[in-house]
Amino acid sequence: MTAETPHTWRSTLDSVVVYAQGAVCRRLARGSVPANGRLRVTGLPRSLDPGSLRVRVLGATPAVCVTEARVEVEAEPLGTGAPETLRREVERLREEHAAAQGRRDRQLGLIEEVRGLHPVPPPRKRDDPHRRTPVDAWLGLADFVEERLTRLHARLVELEEALRRAEHELAVAADRLARASTDAPPAHVETTVSAALTLDASSDAEAESNAQTELELELEYAVPGAVWVPAYRLTHRQGDGTGRLVLRASVAQRTGEDWTGVHIAFATADLRRRTDLPRLRSMRIGRRQPATAPSGWREPPAGLADLFAGYEAAGPRPALRPAPPAPRPATAGVRAGSASGPVPPPPPPPSVPMPPAPQGYGAPTGAFPVPGGVDAAAPAVFGAPMPAAMPAPAQPSRSRAAGRPGGGGFGAAPAGMAPPAPATPGGPPPPQPPPPLAGPPQPSGAELDYAALVLCGPDEHGGRRGRLFPGSPLDPEAAACRRRAEAVATLPLPGHAVRPRESAGSFDHRFDAAARADIPSDGTWHTVTVGEIPVGLRTEYLCVPSVEPTVYATLLLSNATDQALLAGPVEVTVDGDFLLTAALPTLAPGGVRRVGLGPAEGIRVIRRTNLHESTSGLRNNTTVLDHRVHVELANRLARPVTVEVRERVPVTTEQDVRIEERADWTSPEAGTGPEHHAPGTRIWRVDLPAGATAALDGGYEIRIPAGKALVDGNRRS
Structure with a gap:
């Protein structure tokens, strides 16, 4: 088989749901199904969460399904664009500002030098008579200093004015650069994020027919760096029992992609909420018994190495990256389709100190004592001491023998506990195992984070494939993009604005905008009109003369819809004239609240x-x-x-x-x-x-x- 370049589909952002923090984006891609079923969808942002990618086929196409979806990152040289032009403009203005400041400082130095000119009489000896003071010379020097300082100060005014202009132009350019959209890459190398997909058809005939038809895919992923707060505009006419309340949303996003012409919705839920179920523990009366800690380790399946024998016999898999090196021969078991017996084990490695192998699921961080009759690759249950003796299995597990050279994995032996190599005549003695640690094995926090464990695929070698290991962290560029995106949560809120999670209470609500919207990725607040909400209004006047001899005008708002009105600023317009901006409290469905409009002077x-x-x-x-x-x-x-x-x-x-x-x-x-x-x-x-x-x-x-x-x-x- 030869590696084939996957087809590339372009995608367009169709809809966005903004949550209390973060957003879920939905992209659409359309094209013909390639013959090999492999394609790449471009257009994804750099700050997306790789574990949130979801892909599904739209329309009535039951013969085609998505069998694999993963995020791939590629880099290519960056061309000249608008952000690069702004960056160069800022650098040029910064150099001009530094030059103007240097000229101003030099002028100040000249002024100080001229100001220091003053007449100094010659030293007089004790026997010398008094001399006459050369008044003309003194006056001439004073005139010279005054004339020189006048010209220098006039030049200083010009230099300071030029410096102020340079500072202003630099501040404007820096502000434009800071407010520029983060949809463009900030470095000289452009990073392209795409989704590598594998499509599968139920039969060859259906695959050929699907290759001639258009297929539409929907990609959904979560991104950080998006926040929103509700805002309102209330229009009321005196004497009328109804009003027009327009719900608006102040949105700020720095996700790395511009939301242009998208269907947008706003939700009060938290994308980072917990999803684990509560566990009710029993209540015991009597002698205290230590609770048994649940174990996440289990014995690996027998014949794990033979599981990939057919994969190796099929040859190298077509991939976007270079083909992996040839796999090592299995140490136990018979390869599928082979008439020979078990493959002999490889020769023992030389006695060279090796770095510790990465720890995997169920593997402790150090060596521990192994009792007799127990295989070294079978660690004890986490949190429980290892028994003194355990019956040896009738037949050793092939997966454990095959997994030792590659370090700890799902049920693999801990790092540093490779089996001792047999001594060869004339060769160096086998390395001694490290001293055992006291107590049971203690897994690390990464090994206990079950949601972050990744199952290594068949392309992995060295005893890692088919085993669970902690997932690799984000690369520095992706981590920097996420930090820059999450900084939007620290933006100062508009006046009277309240975070959605604070005003929503125990319930979550979603508001869908009636029209498409454009929101650039610049990290500043933008206002989006969501829709009109019918409310009941009644004008009442309230006074508490024992506290203050003033009558206040109020509006009684009644919510007759099935959605709550969250707390936020409301701009009140009465009879076509803007009155004030007040704070609207949270109004539950069917609730009535009072909003103050200020003193009624009449x-x-x-x-x-x-x-x-x-x-x-x-x-x-x-x-x-x-x-x-x-x-x-x-x-x-x-x-x-x-x-x-x-x-x-x-x-x-x-x-x-x-x-x-x-x-x-x-x-x-x-x-x-x-x-x-x-x-x-x-x-x-x-x-x-x-x-x-x-x-x-x-x-x-x-x-x-x-x-x-x-x-x-x-x-x-």
């Missing part, structure tokens, strides 16, 4: 109080504190309004203290209003016509024993 309120203290009872043993409250309202608006006046009545838990109310106010019902009321709250609801006034009178009496008094005195309003 409604006035005045509150007066009066306290009368007296005694009552048979022997005047009860003090009566009679509180009177008088509230006046005046509507100066051109329309009728409904005003809610809130007062408070003291509450007590003392048995000898009584409170009697004398007013027509009402107590708010618990759990029925849009907000929680404190104990003792009383409410007046008044309908005021345009230009009308109203007066409200109320009060209460506090009866306490004569020998007691209220804290801070009885006479309080």
Whole structure:
């Protein structure tokens, strides 16, 4: 067989679902099925999670299925593009700024030198008479210094102005470069990420027919570096019971690819949420027994080396990379299709110190004592001591014999415990095994991370294929891309914005945008209109005159949809005029919340109080504190309004203290209003016509024993 170059399909980004942190992208690729069933789909970003790649065939094509999908990274020289041009412009402006700063500094040095010029008289001896001061010379030097400094300062002003212009141009260019899309590579070598796919047809006839037809594939993958917060725009007309609430989303992404013309949706779920199921442990009464730690190790299957005999007999597999070296002969077992007996083992390696082999699934990090009769490749259960004696198996496992030269694997012997080579006449003595460690084997954290273990394929050699090993970490470039993408989560939020996970509570919601959107990968906030949500609106006016003599306008929002409205900023527009930006609280389906609009200058309120203290009872043993409250309202608006006046009545838990109310106010019902009321709250609801006034009178009496008094005195309003 000869290696064939796989067909290359281009893909287009079709839809994106942005979660609380991160996003799931969906790409579409279309083309004809190649004869060998192998193809490569390009266009994937560098920051994608390789383990999240999912591929499926769209349409009614049951004869074709995807049997393999993996991520491949290739590098090629980078041509000149827009980001490279911006980068060169920034470097040029930085050099100009440095030159302008150097000229300014040199001018300042000249000014300091000229400023240091001053007349110095010659030294005078003790016997010399006094000399006359050359005033003309002194004045001439002063004129020269002044003239020279004038010209130098004029030049300094020009240089400082040029330096300010250079700083401004450099700052603008650096900002443009920082805000440029990360869809283009930042280095001189362009990294191409593609998905290598293998398609399989059920029969040759169907494969030939599918090769003539178009096939559409869907690729789905997760990327970090995308966040969103909800925002709203509320349009309301006074006197109307409904409003227009537009849900918008502020999105920032630095995933490495521009989202151009994509269907976008927003979800409050967390892509990194746990998926493991909770485990309920038993409750034991009696003597304490140590809990048996679950073991992830098990005996490797017998004949693991013979599992790949047919693969080796078929010859090298066509691959994109160079063919792997010839496999080593198996140390035990018979090759499929061979009439000869077992292949003789290879000669023992020379006594050369070898580096420790990588540890695999079930292999400890060091050597440990092996009891007699137990194979060296069968470690004990993690967390439990090894038994003193164990019956030897009737026939040694072939996989263990074949897996020793390659280091530890799924059930392989630990590093440094290769079987001793037999001594040859005249040769060096076999190396001694390292000293045993005390206690049972302790696997590393990478070996216990079962989700990160990778099953080595048939192309692996040296005892690794068919065994589980910890997956290789990301290369430095991919790690840098992920760090740069995850930095979007630290962006400062817009005003009144709340993270979706904080406002969604215990439930998750998804909002699908009505139209396609464009969001560049520049790491800044962009606003996307999601859709219109019908809400019920009612304008109410609220005042608490005992706290502040001001009437506030409020909007009661009722959510009649089956989706929750998350907390976020809302821009309120009343009668076509922008009013303010308020904070909308989380509104559950069917819920009602109040949003404040600020003081209503057209409604006035005045509150007066009066306290009368007296005694009552048979022997005047009860003090009566009679509180009177008088509230006046005046509507100066051109329309009728409904005003809610809130007062408070003291509450007590003392048995000898009584409170009697004398007013027509009402107590708010618990759990029925849009907000929680404190104990003792009383409410007046008044309908005021345009230009009308109203007066409200109320009060209460506090009866306490004569020998007691209220804290801070009885006479309080």
